[in-house]
Every structure is written in C-alpha cells, then in structure tokens.
Amino acid sequence: MKVTVRKFDAVIVGAGGAGLRAAIQLSEAGLKTAVLSKVFPTRSHTVAAQGGVAASLGNSEEDHWHWHMYDTVKGSDWLGDQDAIEFMCKKANEVVIELEHYGMPFDRLDNGRIYQRPFGGHMSNFGEKPVRRSCAAADRTGHAMLHAMYQRNVKANTQFFVEWLALDLIRDAEGDVLGVTAMEMETGDLYAFHAKATIFATGGAGRIYYSSTNAFINTGDGAGMAARAGIPLEDMEFWQFHPTGVAGAGVLITEGVRGEGGILRNSAGERFMERYAPNAKDLASRDVVSRAMVTEINEGRGCGPNKDFVLLDITHLPPETIMKRLPGIHEIALQFAGVDALREPIPVVPTCHYQMGGIPTNFKGQVVVPGKRSQNEIVPGFYAAGECACASVHGANRLGTNSLLDLLVFGKSAGESAVDEMKQSPKPHKELPADAFDRTLERLHRLNTQKDGASVHETQLDMQRTMQKHAGVFRFADLLKQGVQKIIEVQKDVERTEIKDKSKVFNTARVEALELDNLIEVAVATMVSAEARKESRGAHVRDDAPDTPERPDGRDDVNWLKHSLWFKDANRLEYKSVTLRPLTVETIALKKRAY
Amino acid sequence: MTKRILKFNIYRYDPDVDRKPYMQDIEVEVDATDRKLLDALVKLKAKDDSIAFRRSCREGVCGSDGMNINGTNGLACLADLSTFPDGKTIVLRPLPGLPVIRDLIVDMTQFFKQYHSIKPYLINNDPLPERERLQSPEEREELNGLYECILCACCSTACPTFWWNPDKFVGPAGLLAAYRFIADTRDQATNERLDNLEDPYRLFRCHTIMNCVEVCPKGLNPTKAIGKIKDMMVRRII
Numbered sequence: 001m002k003v004t005v006r007k008f009d010a011v012i013v014g015a016g017g018a019g020l021r022a023a024i025q026l027s028e029a030g031l032k033t034a035v036l037s038k039v040f041p042t043r044s045h046t047v048a049a050q051g052g053v054a055a056s057l058g059n060s061e062e063d064h065w066h067w068h069m070y071d072t073v074k075g076s077d078w079l080g081d082q083d084a085i086e087f088m089c090k091k092a093n094e095v096v097i098e099l100e101h102y103g104m105p106f107d108r109l110d111n112g113r114i115y116q117r118p119f120g121g122h123m124s125n126f127g128e129k130p131v132r133r134s135c136a137a138a139d140r141t142g143h144a145m146l147h148a149m150y151q152r153n154v155k156a157n158t159q160f161f162v163e164w165l166a167l168d169l170i171r172d173a174e175g176d177v178l179g180v181t182a183m184e185m186e187t188g189d190l191y192a193f194h195a196k197a198t199i200f201a202t203g204g205a206g207r208i209y210y211s212s213t214n215a216f217i218n219t220g221d222g223a224g225m226a227a228r229a230g231i232p233l234e235d236m237e238f239w240q241f242h243p244t245g246v247a248g249a250g251v252l253i254t255e256g257v258r259g260e261g262g263i264l265r266n267s268a269g270e271r272f273m274e275r276y277a278p279n280a281k282d283l284a285s286r287d288v289v290s291r292a293m294v295t296e297i298n299e300g301r302g303c304g305p306n307k308d309f310v311l312l313d314i315t316h317l318p319p320e321t322i323m324k325r326l327p328g329i330h331e332i333a334l335q336f337a338g339v340d341a342l343r344e345p346i347p348v349v350p351t352c353h354y355q356m357g358g359i360p361t362n363f364k365g366q367v368v369v370p371g372k373r374s375q376n377e378i379v380p381g382f383y384a385a386g387e388c389a390c391a392s393v394h395g396a397n398r399l400g401t402n403s404l405l406d407l408l409v410f411g412k413s414a415g416e417s418a419v420d421e422m423k424q425s426p427k428p429h430k431e432l433p434a435d436a437f438d439r440t441l442e443r444l445h446r447l448n449t450q451k452d453g454a455s456v457h458e459t460q461l462d463m464q465r466t467m468q469k470h471a472g473v474f475r476f477a478d479l480l481k482q483g484v485q486k487i488i489e490v491q492k493d494v495e496r497t498e499i500k501d502k503s504k505v506f507n508t509a510r511v512e513a514l515e516l517d518n519l520i521e522v523a524v525a526t527m528v529s530a531e532a533r534k535e536s537r538g539a540h541v542r543d544d545a546p547d548t549p550e551r552p553d554g555r556d557d558v559n560w561l562k563h564s565l566w567f568k569d570a571n572r573l574e575y576k577s578v579t580l581r582p583l584t585v586e587t588i589a590l591k592k593r594a595y
Numbered sequence: 596m597t598k599r600i601l602k603f604n605i606y607r608y609d610p611d612v613d614r615k616p617y618m619q620d621i622e623v624e625v626d627a628t629d630r631k632l633l634d635a636l637v638k639l640k641a642k643d644d645s646i647a648f649r650r651s652c653r654e655g656v657c658g659s660d661g662m663n664i665n666g667t668n669g670l671a672c673l674a675d676l677s678t679f680p681d682g683k684t685i686v687l688r689p690l691p692g693l694p695v696i697r698d699l700i701v702d703m704t705q706f707f708k709q710y711h712s713i714k715p716y717l718i719n720n721d722p723l724p725e726r727e728r729l730q731s732p733e734e735r736e737e738l739n740g741l742y743e744c745i746l747c748a749c750c751s752t753a754c755p756t757f758w759w760n761p762d763k764f765v766g767p768a769g770l771l772a773a774y775r776f777i778a779d780t781r782d783q784a785t786n787e788r789l790d791n792l793e794d795p796y797r798l799f800r801c802h803t804i805m806n807c808v809e810v811c812p813k814g815l816n817p818t819k820a821i822g823k824i825k826d827m828m829v830r831r832i833i
Contacts, residue, residue, distance in 0.1 A: 039649075040703070042746055043657040100727040103717030103781065105735065105742045112729030137742075143656060144742060151716035186696055215652040248628065251654045332654065335673060336630070457641035501645035503611040506697040509644035 001444060003181065003190045003437045007429060008034045010418055011179055011195040013166045013222060016044030017142070017407035018386025018414075019201030020149035021095075022365075025415025027156040031422060034193055036164045036182055038217060038511070041150045045203055045215045046407065049142025050328060051119060051256030052134030053099075053404035055092035059113040060132040065089040066585060067124055068133065072402060073588040075121045075285050076395025077538035077555065079235065079563070081579035082587060084363040084391040088402075088409045095408040096135050104148040106137050107325075117259045117325070121285040121399040121595070130283050134401040139254050139328040145404060164191075165511055166221060168440045169198070169229040169382075172433045177367075177382035179432075180225070181440040185511060188504030190444075192437060194429055197381055197418035200226065200359060200367075201411060204387035205522040206239075209352035210464035213245050213252040222388035224518025226359045227525065228439060231379065232369060232565040232574065234390040235357035236522065237530035238539050240398055241473045243289040245351025247309035249336040253329055253348060255400040258282040260325050262314040264293065265345065266301040272310075277595040284595035287397040287539045290350035294473045297349075304347060311345035350473050355522070356398055356539065357529075358390035360565065365389070365414025370565065375576040381430075383418055385410035392563065395578075396538020447513055453498025456513045463490045463516075463523050471530050477544040480531040487520075487527045488571075494520040525566040532573050535560040552592040561590075598626050601635055601679070605646065606688040609697050616695065620684075625676065632674035632685070633660055648699040655812055658747030662699050663688040668749040668810040690752035692761065705761045706748045706768070713765060713773040713791065718784035734780045741775035741820060743813050744768060750807035750817055756800045763796035767807035767817030770798060774820035777827070789828055798824060 010026050012019045015037035026033040037044065056063035069089040073080055100106060100114065107115035116132040124131035137144035153160075163185040170178045170192065179195040205220025206212040223233055243264070244253040258264070264282055266272045276292040277284035284292075293310050302308050314322060319342050322330055326341075333341040362368050362376060365385050371377030386407040393406055470483025494516055499509040536545040536554030545554035562575040580587050600622055608616035623639045633653055640646050649659040653672045660671040665679075665686050679685055693701040719728075751757045751766035765773070773792060776782045792798040798821065807817040 039651055039657075039659065040707075040746070043651050043659050045652065045657075047657050047745075048652050048654065097725075097727055101717075101719075101723055103776075103779065105738045105779075106727070108730050108732045108735045110732060112731055114727050140656075140743060143745070147742070154711055155714075155716040215657065217651045249630065328656075335655065335675075455641070456644070499644055503609055503645070505609060505611050506647050506700050508640075508647045512644075 001190055001441055003192050005192045005194050005432070006034070008032050008193060008195045009422060010197040010199065011036065011193040012199045012201060013180060014044070014201035014203060014386070014388070015041035015160065016201060016203050016386065017046035017146060017149065017404065018411035019199070020146070020153055021408050021411030022199050022201060022385060022415035023153050023158045024149065024156060025412055025419060027153065027158040029419045031419065034159055034161055036161045036166050036180070036193065038163060038165045038185070040162050041160065042147055044146060045218055046142045046146045048215065048252065049145070049404055050139040050252060050254035051259065052117060052136035052141045052401045053096060053145065053408070054119070054122060054133050054399070054401035055096040055135055055405065056089070056133055057093055057096065057114060057116065057135065059109055059116050061124070063124060063131055063133055065092065067126060067131070068092065068122070069582070070126045070588055071122050072393060072399055074127065074593055075397055075399040076393070077397055077593055078557070078561065078590050079392070079395030079537060079578060081392050082582040083579050084393050086582040086585060087363040088393050088405060091409045092405050095405070095412060099145060099148060099408070102148045102152040104137065105144050106135055117256055118283060119259050119400045120255050120283045120289065121280070122401070130280065134256065134259065136256065138324070139256055139326045142404065165514065166225065167443070167514065169225045170432065170436045171229050172430060176380040176430060178430055178436070181437055185506055188507060190440070192432070194432055196422055196427065196429060197383060199414050199418060200384040200388050201386045202388045204355035205519055206352050206355065208463060208467050208519050208523040208526065210468040211245065211250050212352040213242055213250055214352070219515035219519050220388070220522040221515065221518045222384065223358060224521040227521040227568040230567070230569065231359060231367065232567045233357060233522070233525045234360040234563050234565055235392060235529070236525040236566055237533050237564060238356035238396050239352060239526065240286055240354035240356060240539055241290040241350040242353035243286055243293055243350050244312055244348040245353070246332065246336045247304070247347040247349045250351050251332055251336045252353070253312060253332065253346060255286070257312060257314060257326060257329055260321060261317050262312055264289070265311045265313050266296045267303045267307065268301060272296050272301070280595035285397055286400060288595055290473050291541065293350055309347040309349045312348045313345040314341055315343060315345060354398055354403060355387055356390070356394040356396065358388050359384040361385070361389045361391050361410070363391055363413065364417040365410050366417055370574060370576060383414040385414040396540060443514070443517065447497070447499060447510065448502055450496060450498040453496045454493040456497045456499065456509070456516055459490065459493045459497055460516055460519070462493065463487070463520060466490055467523055467526065471527055475530060475540065475542045477542060480527070483527045484531050487524050491520050491524055521568060524571065528571045529564045529566050529573065533560060533564060557590055598624055599681070600624055601676070602682070602684040603639065604684050604686045605698070607698055608695055609645065630676060631672050632664065632676060633671040635676060636671055647697045656745060658745035661690050661747040661749045663691055668753045670747060670749070670812045673812050690748055692752045692758040703748060706751055706766070709765045709769040710746065710772060713769050713788070714784070715772045715776070717776065717779065717782050718787070719781055720783060728781050730780055737778045738775060740815055741771060741778060744771055744815060745813060747812065749810045749812060753806040753810045755804060755806070756802060760796055760800060764800040765792070765797050767821070770801070770824065771815065771817040771820045774824050777824065789824070789831060792824060793828065798828070
C-alpha cells in the first residue's frame with residue numbers, strides 16, 4: 001500500500017468545537033494548517049450540545065469566575081487540577097464574547113445582553129444558591145456554536161480534509177510527535193500528514209457503552225491513536241451518566257430543562273430530588289442526580305410497566321417558555337418518546353454522556369506524560385483539547401455547560417501554544433522515522449487478510465454490553481473484577497475482526513472496524529482504571545467504598561487523591577498527584593460534597 | 596410493535612465493482628427497540644456490511660443521513676418505522692441530483708460550494724467592543740427559522756431548479772443561509788450580499804415550487820426567506 005506524504009505546519013484531527021477553535025487560532029496566525037475530520041465539520045458531535053456554555057458574565061445577576069471555579073472544583077470532587085480550572089473559569093468570558101463576535105446567535109435579555117439560565121451545580125457565592133451562568137441559544141447551543149465556528153473558519157480560509165479518517169500517531173525514537181497517518185474515505189487512499197504540531201480534538205468515546213447519548217462517530221479515535229503510540233490515558237474510570245436520556249432511545253434531554261424549572265418525579269409523583277439534595281434539588285450535580293434516579297428505580301419507585309424509568313415533568317411551565325427556550329426538547333420528546341411535553345412528562349433514564357478522562361494535558365493544551373524529570377513532561381509537537389483531552393478540569397464529575405467551555409478555552413490555548421512554539425523557535429520539520437507508517441499498514445493488512453474472524457457489529461455489541469453491565473452508574477467490586485477479564489476477552493475478538501467488504505471507495509465497513517480498534521482501547525482503559533480505584537469519588541461509586549463517618553461518601557483522600565494513568569502496554573497503571581494549587585488564588589480546600 | 600420483517604429496495608453502486616447502479620431487494624428483521632429507519636439500516640449493515648450510508652447523531656441535528664425515502668427526501672434517523680405500512684417495500688435512493696460516490700452516499704461538493712458562495716459568516720467591520728454586541732430579543736427572534744439549518748441538503752436536492760443548475764443557482768439551503776446573515780442586525784454587509792445574488796440564476800431561478808419547505812426535516816421555510824430577499828432586491832431598485 002502506498003502512503004503519500006503531505007507537509008503542513010500543523011495538523012488538527014477533528015473539526016468539532018475544540019478542533020474548529022484551534023483551527024481559527026492557527027489559520028488566523030497564517031500557519032499552513034490541515035484540519036482532518038471524518039465527517040463534514042458541522043456534523044461533529046458538538047452540534048448536539050443543548051443547554052449552554054458557562055461564563056460568569058453576570059448578565060442577570062451578580063457572578064464571579066472565582067465562584068465558578070469553586071463550583072467546578074467541588075463538582076470534580078476535588079480531582080480536577082486547580083490551575084487548569086482557574087485558567088478555564090477566568091477565560092470563560094473572553095471566549096464566549098469572542099463567539100458572539102463570530103456571529104453566534106445567543107438568546108438575548110431585554111437589555112440586549114446574552115441570555116443566561118441556571119444549570120446543575122452552578123451556584124453563587126461559593127455554593128450558596130443556583131446562579132444563572134449558562135449562556136444559551138435556545139436548547140441548540142452546540143449547533144449554533146459549531147456552525148458559528150465553522151463559518152469563522154470559512155472566513156479564515158482554513159483548509160479542511162473532509163471525510164478523512166486519522167489512523168495512527170507518528171512518533172520518532174525520541175518520542176516527538178510528527179503527525180498522523182490517515183485514510184481518504186472517498187478513495188481509500190493512504191496519506192501521512194507530516195507536521196510540526198499535531199493537535200488532537202477527536203471528542204469522546206461514549207459509544208463504548210450500550211446506552212449512550214453520543215453519536216455513532218464518538219469512537220475515541222484520538223485516545224486510541226495515543227494509546228497505541230504509548231501515551232497514557234488519564235482518569236478513564238470517570239464517565240458521566242447524564243440524568244436525562246430519553247428512556248429506550250438514549251437521546252439527550254438537556255439539563256437546561258431543569259434549569260428552566262423542570263422537575264424529576266418517581267412513580268408516586270414525588271419530587272424525589274428534595275430528599276437527595278435539599279438545597280439544589282433537581283439542579284444538583286449530574287452524578288448526584290443520576291444516582292438518585294437509579295436508587296429510586298432500584299427501590300421500586302420507577303415508572304412504566306417495567307418500573308425502569310422516571311419522569312421529567314415540565315407540564316407546569318408556561319407553553320410559551322417551553323416553545324421559546326426548549327423548542328428542540330419539545331421536538332425530541334415527540335420524535336423519540338412519543339410524548340407532547342407540553343401535556344405529558346418525558347420518560348428518562350441516566351445515560352452515558354461524557355468522558356471526563358482522556359489524553360493528559362496541561363492547561364496550555366500540551367500533552368504531558370510522566371518522565372525522568374517530572375510527572376508532567378511535555379511531548380514535543382503534541383497537543384490535545386476538548387473531550388478527548390484531560391486537562392484536568394472535570395476531575396471525577398463534569399458540571400453541565402463546562403464541556404462547551406472546555407473546548408473553547410483549551411481549543412484556543414492548544415492553538416495558541418502551537419503558534420507560539422512555531423513562531424518563537426522556528427525549526428524545520430523533523431525527519432519521519434523509517435517505521436512511521438508500520439502500525440497503520442499492519443492494521444490495514446490484518447483487516448484485509450483476516451479469515452474466520454469476528455463480526456465488527458457483534459464484537460462492538462459485546463463490548464458495549466460488558467461496559468454497561470460492569471462499569472455503570474453504580475459499581476461493584478466483583479463485577480469490576482469480572483469486567484476486566486471480560487473486556488480483555490472482547491479485546492481479543494477486536495484483534496481478529498473481519499470485514500466482508502474489501503473494496504476501496506467509501507468503505508464504511510472498514511471505517512467501523514478501524515473505529516472499533518479505538519473504542520476498545522478506551523473500554524479497556526476504563527475497566528482497568530475503575531477496578532483499581534478502591535474508593536468512591538464523583539461519578540465512580542463502588543459498593544465496597546460506602547459512606548462512613550471517616551470517609552464521607554466513600555471518598556478516600558489519603559490514598560486516592562490522585563490521577564490514574566493507564567498505559568496500553570500490559571494494562572499498566574501509574575498515578576500522579578492532583579494539582580491543588582491554583583494559578584493566583586488560594587487552594588479550594590477539600591471538604592465533603594453536598595448540594 | 597414486536598418483531599417485524601421490513602422489505603427494502605435499495606440503490607446500490609460501488610464504482611470498484613459495479614459497471615452501473617442497480618436496485619437491491621433485501622429484508623431485515625427489526626424489533627420493538629428499533630424505532631427509526633436508521634435503526635433498521637444499522638441492522639441491514641450488520642447483515643451486509645457493504646451497504647454504505649452516512650450517519651452520526653441519530654437525532655436529527657447533524658444532517659448526515661439525508662436520503663430519498665419512498666420518493667421523498669428526509670433523514671433516516673427521523674423517519675419513524677411505524678409510518679411504513681406492513682409488507683410494503685421501502686425504497687431508498689441517494690439524494691437526487693448530486694453525483695453518487697457509492698450507494699446512498701452522494702458527493703456534496705456542489706452543495707457546499709453554493710453554501711460557501713454566499714459568504715456564510717458575520718461581516719462587521721466596526722472595532723470589536725469589549726463585551727457582546729447588543730441585540731434586542733425581537734431582533735434576535737428574526738434569526739429563528741433560519742439559523743437552525745443542519746445542511747443536510749434535503750431541500751436543495753428536492754429542488755428542480757437546483758437539479759438543472761447546481762453550478763449557477765444557490766439553492767434553498769444557501770439562500771436560507773444568505774438571509775440568516777441579512778436578517779442579523781449585527782451584520783453590515785446587506786448590500787454586498789444582495790449584489791452577490793443579483794444575477795439571473797443565483798436567486799431569481801427560484802420558481803417557488805416549495806419542495807424545499809415540504810421536505811425540510813427541521814420544519815424551516817427557505818421559500819419564505821427567498822421571498823424576503825427578492826423583496827429587498829425590488830425595494831432597493833425602487
């Protein structure tokens with residue numbers, strides 16, 4: 001197989017929010033940049049974000065980035081790095097205003113400023129009461145944002161490679177990153193993008209679970225490529241289960257519904273969140289709400305013939321509010337639950353939604369790995385941002401609206417870091433090593449010649465069911481232990497998947513098989529990291545780490561206040577300390593989380 | 596709905612092996628958890644992995660899976676299986692009027708070229724204010740029904756004028772986008788945008804057939820937007 005080499009200053013993999021934001025930075029700096037995306041940019045999954053992007057603009061009431069920082073640290077269950085969190089919360093106003101300047105159609109207040117709504121876990125005055133911090137465009141914020149950023153890139157003449165699938169990371173003997181290999185889907189031809197800076201913005205891998213709000217394309221391609229190239233994945237045991245996926249369909253219903261006044265009810269019609277979070281109620285943090293829902297269902301207070309969902313009720317809201325602020329939700333409820341949300345409550349269940357962990361980076365978007373000198377040594381030429389990266393701002397649990405903020409802030413800072421590096425110390429391209437394409441060629445050769453192999457579809461289902469059963473909302477020591485064995489079994493099938501269709505032109509069977517190679521790395525990383533973490537924290541709650549007076553909520557700060565680093569090589573785990581020291585303010589001290 | 600057999604008649608073409616396109620009959624069993632046409636297509640692909648189609652969000656917001664379903668353009672992820680009568684074959688073809696790359700996958704180059712031709716970005720040359728530019732709720736409401744477009748191309752590929760002149764006529768999706776910027780109080784390029792459309796083909800080839808309105812999966816109305824641009828053109832001359 002022939003591999004054609006193309007040279008660029010920078011290559012960005014992924015054209016969702018983070019990739020497009022980074023691309024604006026590089027294109028406007030005049031660098032020769034290639035943006036690779038396996039789908040047309042506006043089809044990226046950022047498009048499905050609904051409720052808003054957090055920024056302490058204070059348009060409706062007093063707000064402060066420091067309060068936002070406090071909420072984010074608390075939301076992360078203190079696993080987030082406080083330097084990165086301060087950086088993100090401080091930058092929020094700047095990046096949201098930039099978006100407005102790009103033309104994003106935010107909803108407006110009567111005084112003409114950007115409309116803001118309350119969201120789970122966002123409070124004023126260090127946890128006192130809910131605050132309106134989420135900047136929204138109806139319930140289509142992600143769509144409006146992604147289109148506005150694509151449009152800005154059109155203006156900046158960014159060079160896109162649409163429907164190109166990145167396959168593997170290229171590293172030389174010194175560990176420097178020199179680009180990626182990729183396949184043009186329309187022709188099936190292979191290329192290498194040789195670059196001084198490689199930025200991964202490939203999104204999450206929510207498709208490792210059976211029930212997921214995520215798009216088909218969320219297959220963890222960046223995480224898989226990084227893992228195969230020896231880069232560890234950080235905090236992969238932490239997955240967010242969004243409280244309100246449509247029961248059965250998995251489609252997301254924004255937390256903005258509860259921000260606008262929606263209420264969760266059990267089979268008795270009770271507003272059960274009052275018992276679990278007396279202060280924030282339905283607007284408690286997502287992990288808290290999801291666990292409350294599963295507890296209600298497990299204790300027999302679920303709704304429907306099988307008592308396996310709860311109800312999200314907005315029938316008490318004025319119809320004008322629903323049609324103005326939540327038109328998309330009205331549409332989704334009709335389409336995927338068959339209910340008219342103006343009149344009937346929507347059946348919902350906690351559904352896999354977001355990957356808190358990912359490729360380890362610092363707050364400049366530079367990928368960092370443990371080395372001889374420090375636990376955070378920069379990998380030259382490699383950057384990551386958005387859901388595929390772990391900065392880490394979300395720690396053990398992400399707050400709603402912080403994902404869109406994450407991709408803006410770190411997309412921009414990864415872009416800036418790459419520009420600075422190239423402008424301040426200009427260097428020619430490092431030479432590609434002789435084995436630059438070997439991994440890619442081996443994978444493709446294996447797939448093209450596999451006989452009596454495993455079905456891609458069935459193997460993927462096996463993986464998804466295993467993850468769902470063994471690493472769900474609540475986790476059990478024995479199930480996790482079995483889960484590790486099972487997922488390693490599934491991995492063996494992934495190594496022998498077979499496609500019947502061997503053609504070249506737009507072969508989506510081949511694409512799906514190659515995506516599964518990435519998904520399985522994430523699935524194994526998740527299960528192994530989760531089995532090993534013997535405490536409860538944020539979204540990771542185990543039966544053998546219960547709430548006790550010595551360890552409230554089962555959190556064990558003495559032994560487990562640290563980031564997991566999973567290496568593909570022998571499923572090795574290392575740990576690194578959490579950065580508790582912010583950039584300028586005082587550390588937000590450890591305490592029990594309560595909403 | 597319990598288990599049910601669905602019959603399909605699908606447009607197939609793989610330039611690697613097929614001398615010309617053909618229609619393939621194929622059946623698939625679906626169950627109660629399969630609600631939408633896309634769910635059935637995913638099962639079909641598990642049966643025959645050579646069937647190629649685009650898909651991503653499966654909730655009608657990314658615009659990937661536009662196709663021609665029983666003669667009408669729509670998104671597979673929003674087409675409810677319960678609306679297809681039992682026993683009746685479902686005919687699937689690629690979106691009409693664009694070159695086919697393979698099976699249900701069309702080459703959308705021409706469609707996006709037209710979208711790009713209207714300068715689909717905000718133009719405002721004032722110095723950037725420190726805070727957001729102000730816009731009243733009423734001014735913002737003018738963008739409703741315009742900004743929600745998902746670029747699925749169902750409309751443009753249902754438009755006879757676009758079929759005949761895909762290189763000259765902007766098409767409903769592109770014109771909707773043009774009006775989205777004209778209608779935005781923050782945009783300063785209305786005249787330039789109208790100049791850009793002042794041409795026998797680009798705008799005026801719309802004959803208000805309104806196929807675009809009928810097929811739009813987001814319930815948008817490109818014809819209305821086109822009418823408003825035409826009005827502005829006329830008023831500009833008077």
